Structures are given as C-alpha cells and as structure tokens.
Amino acid sequence: MKVMNIKLTVAYDGTDYHGFQEQRGTGFVTIQEVLEKALSKLAKQRIQVTGAGRTDSGVHAKGQVVNFKSESWPVPLDKIPLAVNALLPGDVVVLKAEKVPDEFHARFSAVKKTYVYTILNQRLPDPFTKRYALHEPRPLDDDAMNRAAQYLVGEHDFKSFQAQGTPVKTTVRKLTEASVKRDGCKLYLRFTANGFLYNMVRIMTGTLIQVGLGKIKPDDVKLILESRDRTKAGPTVPPQGLCMEKVYY
C-alpha cells in the first residue's frame, strides 16, 4: 500500500499547553500530544507527527506546520481539517491538509519561519489580550525600535540573543526581516529567519523594548550583536506575546 505524506497547517492558543513537543511521562499536555491523539483516533492507527518548530509553553501559532506518514487514510484530504477539528479541543485547530512528496519534512524542509511578538502599549491592562500580548504600560518609541531592529537583519552570529547554556552547532542565522509596527495601542514585532536560536525572538524583543524605553540607543543594538555576549542583550520577554506566524518551504 502506498504511504501518504500529509502536511497540516495548524493554529493554536498555547496558553494551556506545555509547548508543542511531546514530553513523555511528564504529565504535561502538549500540542503534539493532542494532535496525535485526534489523528490516531481518526486514522484508527498510531500517528506520529513532526513539527516545524518546537514552540514553548504559552507560545501560540497561526501557521505551525506538521507532517505525518500514513498507509491508509479514512477521509478525503479536503475533509481532514473538519474531521480532525471535531476531535480536537477548540484551542487547537487544523487549518489545511495537503499531500506532499515523500521527502517533505516539516522541520528539515523549512527554508524560513516568521514569528510575531505582540505588545499592548497602553497604561491599563486589557483582559481580552492578556493571553496574546505582553502588557507594557510605559510609552514605547516604536520608530527607535524599528531603527534598532534593522541592525539585526542579515547573516549574523546571534549568540547574544540565545538563552545561555543551549548546545547548538552554530549560532549564525540569517534574519531576512525585522520590523516594529504600531497599530493603535498594539505593537507588532515581526521576525523572519532561516532559523531561530532558543529564545532568540523573545530576547530580541526584550532588547528592542529597552530601546523603546530609551534605556538602550538604537545604535547600541549593533554593539550588542557584535559582542556575542548574552548578558549585553535585554531580558527574555514572557511567552504569551509570541506567535509562530508562518513556515516557508
């Protein structure tokens, strides 16, 4: 029987999950776990998925991508989203299902990814964006933040923007987009790269917030990058503002 390789685009509210990746025996519920449970039930066989990226606890996704291989599949491809969603909790939603070539791998085939970090920049908190944005009551200079962000664009060693003690072959990544845009009280920080180091988006955001507060000059971001020293960069911002927006293949 022909093995099918199926790619799913998945959106989720990560608030109540312990990140994407399955952690056997920990008792914590992950996105991967609920996806595999629903898919296995539908396929009446054990399905294991591979994700494009391992989002952390509390991090969201509008365009996470997973793939899995299966010999038989009980529903037509275009019916998969509705069929799987009926078996998923409402905070994890399959948006799209596509048949892909055998060699497609959600993580290794990805050429770049976009993450967006959202900041609510107003004096008072807002109960409706609490799960999806970082609340920063002090005024942020988004122009300065956007200027600073441009120093991050390009192929650089991002060691300053990596959580300390993370083993990785190389800390060089190519960032093709870094922008800060304001829409009313909301700030959207958008980053696209061929890959991200652990906590890289959250540390870049923490650093740009320091710029927005006037504590770091935009030009200093260049020096922080060149220092290859995590202690020079800003703090790691909390996960709830972060969203995996899109994966490119």
Add this chain to the structure above:
Amino acid sequence: MKVMNIKLTVAYDGTDYHGFQEQRGTGFVTIQEVLEKALSKLAKQRIQVTGAGRTDSGVHAKGQVVNFKSESWPVPLDKIPLAVNALLPGDVVVLKAEKVPDEFHARFSAVKKTYVYTILNQRLPDPFTKRYALHEPRPLDDDAMNRAAQYLVGEHDFKSFQAQGTPVKTTVRKLTEASVKRDGCKLYLRFTANGFLYNMVRIMTGTLIQVGLGKIKPDDVKLILESRDRTKAGPTVPPQGLCMEKVYY
C-alpha cells in the same frame, strides 16, 4: 466623616467566572467577589459593590459599571484603577474611577445599556476568538439579519425573547438600537435598550441567526415579536459571544 460614592468602569473576560453577581456559599467565583475582595483589601474595610447588570457565566464586559460607598479611601481617585488592578487577577480590570453624587446607583440610575454579540462566520474555527465569539460555519446573510433587527427597534413587549419562567413585572422594553454589521469574517450584533429581559440579547441573536441562515424571513421577526411566545423565537445562543459594552447614565 463624609461618605464617598465611587463609580468604577470595569472590563472583564468572563470565561472563568460564574457570572457577575456574588453567590454566597456556592463555591463558584464571580466578578463581584474578586472586585470586592480587591477593593476591601485596598480600603482595609469591607466594601460591597452594586453592579449595573448581572452578566451570566461566560459573558464579558468592556464597560460594566459598579458603585460603592466608603467612608475613607486610602488612594486618590485617579490612582484607584492601578492600585485595584494590582490586586485583581488579570482577567478583571478597573478602567476608570469617578466620584459620583450620593444618590447614584449603578443599576437604578442607568438609563440604557449596550450589549454586543460577536459571531465568527467562517468555515473553520479560530483558537484565538474561541472565548469571545460564537463560531457559525454556515454563511450568514448579514443584510437580511440587519433588516430583521429593525423590527425589534422601538418600545415593544419582548416576551417572545425572554427565557421562560422568569418572573418580571413587565416584559415591555424600549430598544433604541439593533444592528448587524460585518467586518470580514466577524459579525457584530449591537443592541441598546433601557433594559433587557433575562437572556433577551442571546434569544434575539439566536433568532437573527435563523434569519441569516434563511430559515426565518426577516419579516417573520415582526410576527415572532407580536406572538409574545418564546417558542416562536430562535434558540438562546451560548454566552461567550456576549459582551456588556456600555452603560449610560
């Protein structure tokens, strides 16, 4: 000592609460309870609040109004929101504090209120609006819904749009606004009245959805209204799409 009457404007995500009103001894947490707890802690005395409306379990508010009287108050009026918010869980937020005349009563002084019901009208569910909108995957004709809504405007006996078995002096209310507006995949149903019967907004919305699906003609809403018969109207939609938008004094 002079007694102060203080009015607060409050926003909340009602998802995790058992409605606004305190229910002693039930073990369920209500908005009123967490508000009174935070205010009492701040004032170092037992504070009891009166709300403009008793929102149900899961119903939200962007502009709920409460008032309370207190002999002494430890912080200046304009500092109350920040001080109280620091003691509140993040899903309940005090937006504004004002000193009001002694005779001001959050419920009895209100002349009208606006409620908005939000519908997500797209084939697939969305994890990010799950808590704040009703998902209706079938296409809704918002023009027909808006035409139907106009029959509800005016002073009428809304008995058909009241939950059965609710004791109330009169079922006559004056609706000054009923509109259905589409913004992309979202439909906003907006109702303003001098008062609402129990479940009235949710039954009017359920009826207008039937119109949007083509199951009831817009003109039939007039007949449903005149019938004074709850069984003629549509179903009561779930609470998560409902939000108390504003209270007018």
